[in-house]
Amino acid sequence: MKRHLLSAADLTRDEAELVLSTAEEMRSLADRPIKKLPALRGRTIVNLFFEDSTRTRISFEAAGKRLSADVINFAAKGSSLSKGESLKDTALTLEAMGADAVVVRHGASGAPHRLASSNWIRSSVVNAGDGTHEHPTQALLDAFTMWRHLGSLDGRRVAIVGDVLHSRVARxxxxxxxxxxxxxxxVSPPTLLPVGVExxxxxxxxxxxAVIPKADVVMMLRVQQxxxxxxxxxxxxxYSRRYGLDGRRMASLQDHTIVMHPGPMVRGMxxxxxxxxxxxxxxxxxxxNGVAVRMAVLYLLLGGSQPAETEQPAETDTEGADA
Amino acid sequence: MLGSPSIHSASFNEPSREAEKEVRRPVTAPEPAAGDTAPQSTHPEGRVVLDARDISRALTRIAHEILERNKGAQDLLLLGIPSRGVPLAHRIAEKIAAVEGGSVPVGSLDVTMYRDDLRLKPARTLLPTEIPADGVDDKVVVLVDDVLFSGRTIRAALDALNDLGRPQAVRLAVLVDRGHRELPIRADFVGKNLPTSLVERVRVTLADTDGTDAVVIEETGADR
Incomplete structure (x- = not known):
């Protein structure tokens, strides 16, 4: 894996599957009396949230803590950012504090990329949503949820419905x-499809x-007013009548089809x-699943001397020498 | 039989967590002498020390010893350490069931995240941990692994077990004890004690994972 997770496109198929299988192991932790693993003991993870978030921030916080990392939450409100500090100076501060990973959410598309490629910081950067661009860990947790319900995703039909234009989750x-x-x-009104979607x-x-009777997964998106x-x-x-999922439309789904929503939902819309x-x-x-997937991502990025490698498929082939 | 020409290079290149122990270990003063005298028959493939029938006999004896020590099969839980420990645990459980009737719960315990050398290599793939629904509390847990060497894997397993609950007792069964302990750990049930040199590499292959049952000693230090 690369050192940063900025885009879902950064992941090869092998890497994406490694995240999913690692998440499967992480998920079993939720059923144990002690929900803690020692893998990231002594590592520092900073949650740098310039935009409001509940689920993603809490999910990353729980993931870091369950792996025994020190988690520092940094919200734009109540910080020096409201006094006009730049992204660069914030980054330098984090670097000086010795962060091993920075989980960043920002209203501007590309902010995590700037952070990762600027040489301001040496830590891994994980994109937790940047503007209307990308939200790779959400895509991983969605894929993980589908994988658990449907098995392999090869050839599965997924309908993503709603405000694609403003959705980093959709991309x-x-x-x-x-x-x-x-x-x-x-599936979206023409006005809510981004330029270049072709x-x-x-x-x-x-x-x-026309789309949903054939779909294996229907993922509804929030209209981002x-x-x-x-x-x-x-x-x-x-909008609701043409693109909302209601009981009537649900009745036309196949028996195994699942309905997803990245949250927050607007019920009735x-x-x-x-x-x-x-x-x-x-x-x-x-x-x-979000907690398990983010644990997997943090573990694979920070768990060793460098991010996990997937180049050698024969990994377990000659294993087995001692205890 | 098992030896492919790639075995030697594989022990240096592939990221198996066990394999690197021999590689990272500096060959210290006493070893060159051992390297000169130890190899009796130096086939490039290595020397087979246990074949399928030897392994089967050793596991049968371990199964009997576990039952004798535990005075029956009550409260027993066999936890194999992936990857080779898991099929071994299943085989021991089958042999115990054949003697005592009933069935013995078997699980697997991955210790990857508890290893003390986690930070020394790229992040490793996790292997399955499957604990039977009853958990480990008040069970007599028998950890099962293929080779006991430095003892570090077992230390990691004890830590992992600690996060899962409080067993009544923890015992250790291994197919091969090759010596060279680096921690105060010993096995309760040993298939075969195998004195080795540090430049040697002990390879266990099992029908379930590798196609054949065998324990092989290979020279890794010879070409260094």
């Missing part, structure tokens, strides 16, 4: 799921009812309460 998922062999269809490894559709500075659809009610609370919904499980 990361499209890239990662393509790497893992799934077929992704983005270069993504996906199909697109404007018609939800806070990032919308123009009128993208006439009314919320119209993109998903109705009866769907969100149904047996098909794995939304709560996604949160549980």
């Amino acid at each position: 990361s998922n499209a890239l990662l799921l393509h790497t893992l062999g799934a077929q992704v269809t983005l 270069t993504w490894p996906v199909e697109t559709s404007y018609d939800l009812d 806070e990032r919308m500075h123009a009128a993208f659809f006439p009314t919320a009610r119209e 993109e998903i109705t309460a009866d769907v969100a609370d149904s047996d098909r919904s794995v939304i709560v499980e996604q949160v549980t």
Whole structure:
């Protein structure tokens, strides 16, 4: 693996599968009386959150702590950032404190990349969401959730529905799921598809009812009103009728199809309460899996002298010499 | 039989966590002498010290010794240390079941994250940990591994076990004890004591994972 996790596209198929299988081992920890592993003892992880987040920050915090790392939470509010400190000076401060990994969420697309490539810091940078660009650990936890329910993702059909334009989750998922062999269809009103989507490894559709009966996974996205500075659809009610997942549409799904949502949900907008609370919904499980997947990522980046290697597939072949 | 020409280079290149112990160990003064005298028959593939039937007999004896020591199969839990310890634990459990009837719970215990040399190599792949639903509390846990060498894996296993619960007792069964302990650890049940030189490498292959049952001693220091 590379030293940083900035984009879902950074991961090869082998690396992505290594994260998933490592996450599977990490997940079993949740059932144990002592939810702690010693792998990152003495390492320092800084959660650098310039944008609001509950689930991702708590998830990274729990992941770091369960691996015995020292976790420092740094939120933009209440820090010197509100006094006008730049990203660079913040980074230099973190470097001086000896951070081994910086988990960064930023409103500007590309901020984690800047942090990683600037030589301001030597630590690993993990992108926890940058603007409307990428959110690779969310894609990994989504893929992990699908993998647990459906087995191999080869040839599986995944429909990602809603505000693709403002969604970093959609982009990361499209890239990662393509790497893992799934077929992704983005379903969205024309106004909410990003420019250049034709270069993504996906199909697109404007018609939800035509796509979902064939889908193995339906992933609903939140309409990100806070990032919308123009009128993208006439009314919320119209959006909801054309692109919302309700009981009627759920009835047209295949029996094994799961319904996902990266959260936070707006019930009644993109998903109705009866769907969100149904047996098909794995939304709560996604949160549980998020901790396991982030543990896997942190372990594989920081657990050894350098990030895990996947070049040698014959790894266990000649193993077995002593105790 | 098992020897492929790649074995020697494999012990240097592949990232098996056991394999590097011989490599990282500096060959200190006493060893060159041992290296001169020790190898009786130096086949490039190494020398087979236990074949499939020897291994089967050793495991049968270990199974009987475990039962004798424990006065039966009650509260027993066999935990194999991946990768080779797991099939060995299953085989011992089968042999115990054949003697006592009933079945003995078997699990696996990965110690990767508890190793003291975790920081010395790139992050390693985790292997499965499967603990039976009853847990380890108040069980007589028998750790099973293929080769006992420095004792560091067992120390890691004891730490891992500590995070899983409080067994009534912990015992250790190994197929081969090759000596050279670096920690105050010993095995309760040993298939074969195998005096070795530090430049040698003990390889256990099992039908479940490698196609054949055998214990082989290879020279790794010879070409250095």
